[in-house]
Amino acid sequence: MSAERTRSFFDEMAKTYDDDLRALGWNPVSVVREWPFAVAPGERVLDAGCGTGALLQHLAGAARRLSGFDLSEGMVARARARRSLRDADLRVHDAGQPWPFPDGSFDVVFAFGMLEFVEQLDRAFDELGRVLAPHGRALVSVEDIVDWEGEQRPGMELRYGRFPLWRRTLEDVDVRLPPGLDIVTARRQPAYVVLELGFTTAYHVIELVRRPIGSG
Numbered sequence: 001m002s003a004e005r006t007r008s009f010f011d012e013m014a015k016t017y018d019d020d021l022r023a024l025g026w027n028p029v030s031v032v033r034e035w036p037f038a039v040a041p042g043e044r045v046l047d048a049g050c051g052t053g054a055l056l057q058h059l060a061g062a063a064r065r066l067s068g069f070d071l072s073e074g075m076v077a078r079a080r081a082r083r084s085l086r087d088a089d090l091r092v093h094d095a096g097q098p099w100p101f102p103d104g105s106f107d108v109v110f111a112f113g114m115l116e117f118v119e120q121l122d123r124a125f126d127e128l129g130r131v132l133a134p135h136g137r138a139l140v141s142v143e144d145i146v147d148w149e150g151e152q153r154p155g156m157e158l159r160y161g162r163f164p165l166w167r168r169t170l171e172d173v174d175v176r177l178p179p180g181l182d183i184v185t186a187r188r189q190p191a192y193v194v195l196e197l198g199f200t201t202a203y204h205v206i207e208l209v210r211r212p213i214g215s216g
């Protein structure tokens with residue numbers, strides 16, 4: 001799927017996205033809550049593919065400096081409308097293009113449910129590594145093409161069109177991480193239940209760390 005089609009798909013989805021997630025009883029905050037991954041006061045945080053800004057809103061306060069970007073203008077408009085994010089830096093941007101931030105700008109980068117839509121996956125990981133400061137951490141989640149019980153998802157094409165990039169394991173996707181960006185932990189876990197189609201989605205949640213240059 002081209003970035004243009006992805007953008008218009010999510011522009012449409014933005015209109016009901018928060019209500020849809022509420023109906024599913026799930027949102028990105030639940031991933032962070034369940035993961036031993038604290039964001040300290042004062043840390044610089046980027047949410048890549050921030051959607052309507054639910055995760056950034058959860059992190060707002062504690063003098064954190066918050067940035068987010070998303071391909072969809074509709075999603076970014078919703079994020080900008082949140083009062084708690086009035087001081088956040090929110091942009092429309094494609095993760096498959098160079099990220100508009102200097103090297104080492106962030107202590108923490110999140111990318112939830114976004115990378116599975118990016119054609120230039122290597123570029124996105126290069127940029128994620130580049131904008132992380134030494135010792136910076138990232139937490140990303142990507143939805144599996146196979147559901148939690150291991151079945152091919154019947155609703156995949158119904159819901160999302162065909163996204164060929166994500167499979168069962170990191171090896172299947174052939175992710176090439178840039179030097180200095182290492183996986184700390186990767187875990188496959190259940191996400192939300194799609195009642196009408198009778199399956200539970202599965203996510204890969206992957207924690208990464210930016211090694212300081214020259215630390216082997």
Ligand SMILES: C[S@@+](CC[C@H](N)C(=O)[O-])C[C@H]1O[C@@H](n2cnc3c(N)ncnc32)[C@H](O)[C@@H]1O
Nearest residue numbers: 010028049051070071072094095112113114117
């Ligand atoms: C399933 S939503 C997840 C949104 C949010 N991270 C969350 O967890 O609720 C996927 C988001 O990724 C964004 N997205 C898809 N492709 C993108 C790209 N190439 N660059 C930036 N954002 C992208 C979509 O616009 C959408 O907001």
